[in-house]
Amino acid sequence: MHSWIGTSGFQYKEWKGKFYPEGTSAAKMLGYYSSQFSSTEINYTFRSIPSEKTIQRWSAETPDDFRFSLKAPQRVTHFAKLKDCSEIMTIFNEAVSGLNKKRGPLLFQLPATFKKDAGLLREFLTSLPKKNSLSSAFEFRHESWFNDEVNEILADHDAALCIAESDEIETPQVATAKFGYLRLRREDYRKPDLNRWAKFVAAQASRWSEVFVYFKHEDTCVGPGFAETFADALRHG
Structure with missing residues (x-):
């Protein structure tokens, strides 16, 4: 797996001197970020469809083994x-087709x-276009969606139930696709918390060929640290 x-995101001036070296310009952030992590979740696509120039820049500034997960409009x-x-x-x-193999899943985040x-x-799901198609993940934020009927519909289309955790809600930990998608959004994670999530992900190896895991950005710059600790726990779990 x-x-x-x-x-979730990478271009935050508040991260300078904490994650990014002091003096890092906004234009240099993606290149540095992608030298430290293998993926990012893009919120920009929620509000705007990116231009061809933007897509080309994202692709050019990242290594071949980098993935962009995109939030649906x-x-x-x-x-x-x-x-x-x-x-x-x-x-x-x-x-977004210009990202080619760097395209990760498309996250459909529904209103609460x-x-x-x-x-x-x-x-x-049936009507989604087949040309230039992306894998789909769904983040439901109303509890009425959390049941077997919905899980079966997702599974029929190899769409992932986004497993999300925040200080307000935690979704069921159910695998519905050949890949996993996690959004870990609490403001504070201790090492035992991240170890627990790493063990959960590792246990899905027979179900998932790949997994995408994103931590909340936070102005305090704790997200990168959580991501590093989680990645280390997953490697050595």
Whole structure:
């Protein structure tokens, strides 16, 4: 099982002198970040479809064995709420296709007010364009989604249930795809907490061919440290 570990985002001026060397410009951050971690989760794509120039820059500034997980556009998850989204998804997939093998999963993060609609989820997954397709992960933030029916729909389409932990909610630890997607969002993790998560991930080796794990960025710059400790625990677990 290959592990892709990092933080949600990378371009934070608050990290200078803590993670980034002092004086690191914004333009140099991705290059440095990708020398330390194998992946990042991009929130930019939630609000805007990146230009071809942006995609080319992301690709050029990172090594071949780097992966970008992308957050699905809010037009899909928050405005349309998964209804009639084939056109925008086709446009989005084409826009990010230049990342080629550096494309990780596409995270569909649904609003906390969005309650379970199994039929809509099935219809949405079925309608996703096949050309330039990406793996899909779903972060449900309303508890009505956490049941076997939804898990089966995800499994039918090899879509991952995003396993998310924050100070407010923790999702079920269920594997529904050939890959795993974790968002560990608590503001404080002790080493035993990270060891526990590393053991959980290691135990999925027979189910997952790869796993993507992201820690919250935090202005205090604790995310990179959590990611490093977790990666070490997974290597030596």
